[in-house]
Amino acid sequence: xxxxxxxxxxxxxxxxxxxxxxxxxxxxxxxxxxxxxxxxxxxxxxxxxxxxxxxxxxxxxxxxxxxxxxxxxxxxxxxxxxxxxxxxxxxxxxxxxxxxxxxxxxxxxxxxxxxx
Amino acid sequence: xxxxxxxxxxxxxxxxxxxxxxxxxxxxxxxxxxxxxxxxxxxxxxxxxxxxxxxxxxxxxxxxxxxxxxxxxxxxxxxxxxxxxxxxxxxxxxxxxxxxxxxxxxxxxxxx
Numbered sequence: 001x002x003x004x005x006x007x008x009x010x011x012x013x014x015x016x017x018x019x020x021x022x023x024x025x026x027x028x029x030x031x032x033x034x035x036x037x038x039x040x041x042x043x044x045x046x047x048x049x050x051x052x053x054x055x056x057x058x059x060x061x062x063x064x065x066x067x068x069x070x071x072x073x074x075x076x077x078x079x080x081x082x083x084x085x086x087x088x089x090x091x092x093x094x095x096x097x098x099x100x101x102x103x104x105x106x107x108x109x110x111x112x113x114x115x116x
Numbered sequence: 117x118x119x120x121x122x123x124x125x126x127x128x129x130x131x132x133x134x135x136x137x138x139x140x141x142x143x144x145x146x147x148x149x150x151x152x153x154x155x156x157x158x159x160x161x162x163x164x165x166x167x168x169x170x171x172x173x174x175x176x177x178x179x180x181x182x183x184x185x186x187x188x189x190x191x192x193x194x195x196x197x198x199x200x201x202x203x204x205x206x207x208x209x210x211x212x213x214x215x216x217x218x219x220x221x222x223x224x225x226x227x228x
Contacts (some may be wrong), residue, residue: 031214040125042205042218043160050214058215059117090159094214104150105216107159 002026004084004108006091012114013081021076023091030096032074033058033105034066036087043090049074050096081115086110117145121210122219130227131194137222139206140188148207149182149189150216154203163204164191196226 004025013019016074023032030051036045045058063085065077074093078085091108117144129135134178141149150165166173166180166189173180177196182189195202203223 007177040220042122042220043216044218045215059217101216104162104165107161109159 003094004091004106006089006108006111008111009109010112012116013078014116015082017081018077018079019081019113020078021089021091021113023074023076023093023108024072025074025091025093025106026072027095027106028071029093029106030071031094031103032068032091033094034064034074034076035090035092036060036075036085037090037110038087046076046089081113083115086113087108117177117206118146118210118217120206120217120219122206123224124222125220125224126225128225131196133196135191135193135196135200135224135226136202137191137204137206137224138188139190139208139219140186140192141208141217142187143208143210144187148209149180150207150209151178151180151191152207152218153207154221156202160205168182176183193224196224200224200228201226204227 007022033048034046044060047066052071055066067075090112092105094103094105123198139173147168152160153163157196179192203221209216
């Protein structure tokens, strides 16, 4: 099992450019998440999905869009990149909790994005 | 929404000493509190977690305590080793692990 993978690993964009980050998981997890990590600010939730075809906003959703067309993939899009979006982006997935179960989030290796 | 505060932001200990990291949360309905370890340049990985119906949990050299009344929880690492050097994040969730709110992290350095 590859677990959670992310592409690309690094990317440099100019202000105003667009790009899509891809997250894939092979653990048959229902839930998937996108976080950004900035120095001194921990991990902040951008968007998440509770299943194929569903998405929801997290703590810092502005400037990002997401799609979950297939259960194993979760895409994060930046339509018009800004320097404030320079960050390390982590994708994560977890099994759908039910009946009070608690579930670990498994993280991908991260994508380092720089917006000039 | 939930707010998680974490202290200290940096912690330096001598090898063999104990390390304690503390977190407070704001929403009394939170019911799941995981701790993640992130080594330099790597992904966060779960090291221990605790549910709201438990006051303490241990796993070898690491332990977590939860005080629901005071709304705080702590990570304890005993007999620290150089490989414990990393950034540690606490988190809280209302929904058993989903929609985690993370603390801002503690850089732990274990010195020889």
